[in-house]
Amino acid sequence: GLGSLTIMGYSLHFLKLLSLCMAFSLVARVGTWTVDLSNWSMFIWCFCFTVTLLILIVDLFGLQYHLCLSWDNFLITFLFTYACLATVFCLSASIMYAITYIQFLPHGPFRDQATAATAFSCIACVLYALEAAFLWLLFLGETTFYFATIHGLFKLLETLVACIIFAFISNTYLHQHQPALVWCVAVYSICFTLGAVAMLLKLVKFENRLHTFFPRFLLGQTVLSVLLYASALILWPLYQFNQEFGGQPQRSSDVSCSDELASTLCIWDQKLTVAILTAINLLIYVADMAYWIHFIFIRY
Template structure:
């Protein structure tokens, strides 16, 4: 039986979600009114706003009708993971869209950019509101290590987007780096899926110990990638002169990958520190 819960619309997180729906709707409406583009970055921006609008609206509807409690998933983990993912997606969109599609006389595009930035702030606020507080019993994805898993998977996706087969297929070292990105990404996604679907009991060992071991391995693998990728990518490979006339040169993707590799390495180090603290300190108290 469906029961309407008006309280879900008046609590702080409910108000934030309503504003997210409004702002994302206005953002993609403004951009759509300007005209369609076949540019992949335009497609990414529109997908981000539409995706976040639809999922946030679905979350509001399911909580308002109390149907969320009947779903066979960890609802808190799902909403927190989505809020973190939406924060990262909208942040990327808020940077990409103005770089490629705005100008001093582009009123609608500027308006969409401003609303996108506000939407990013709202999703970041939602992450803060739904994140597990110290001493609070909650799902794994509501904790800092859980949010870091979403961040690590998202950064890996950015790396995959920037990869060019013709660039990394020439050197075994770069192929090793791609293998590192894939292996760590797959594990992060499996952790997210298993957590949301409440399947962590299927792990062959205690989850916290499995997580710690994999995080340590990921740190070691990413250290090698952070060293090997720049060595093979930039050795005798300076930025081409024709790139000066391009907004985003294909060579620049190598720089983005190198930066994102170091960024993800830092994320895995922080994740490992939290995992060690969880296993060897908190569990003993």
């Protein structure tokens, strides 16, 4: 299975390393990485560079064959998951860096370097997406590849959307002032943890020990996540945008949305994005729940 991946895999790895290296090198040269939000973009590029370099080293020296795991199952799944996460991370870093800095920089060498850094970040994002698509198509239909299944894809999408939500709520100003909003953060964390546990149990083939109970366990986990996300979908907009609950119904009422503030993202826009992502993830969980209801009560 991996023989056909060797040449293309090495090429993608080297191109990704080059793109990420250029991105954080240009940002370091511009010097805008001293601000918190740019630190997040710099962290993403350095993190993805490090993990990709480790994967390349493992491939080059054949270290995977010394691990007590099935390379065609667990590690291929890890590569696919990481490629998907890196795609989302690099995309978010590109968007945040562009919105936060490029549009406010005067025309000149600094702006050109910042634009080039964003372009290299976008290239890395495309390369990770190509790798994820190639792996998914290559192992589509193989039962050993978890994310080639419908349930695996649902779990992957739920995890990716949750990671994007975490990137926004890392700004504690969005939720620390209201217990109801803290509950929403707890909901995102609980559902993410439950999903991670479910994926881990599936990857280590723990369902073989539980037999018919395991699908019911996954259904219960998904139903709980639907209920929790439904509460978050109600509470987050209510306490963020309803004036009676201390929210800001109008974007213009948020001083952070002023064009003069070049070093911060608009807080109101972040709140709206989290609300939209919450609705999207709730729909994914509902579809996941419908799949398990069909699988358990109709197929059986």
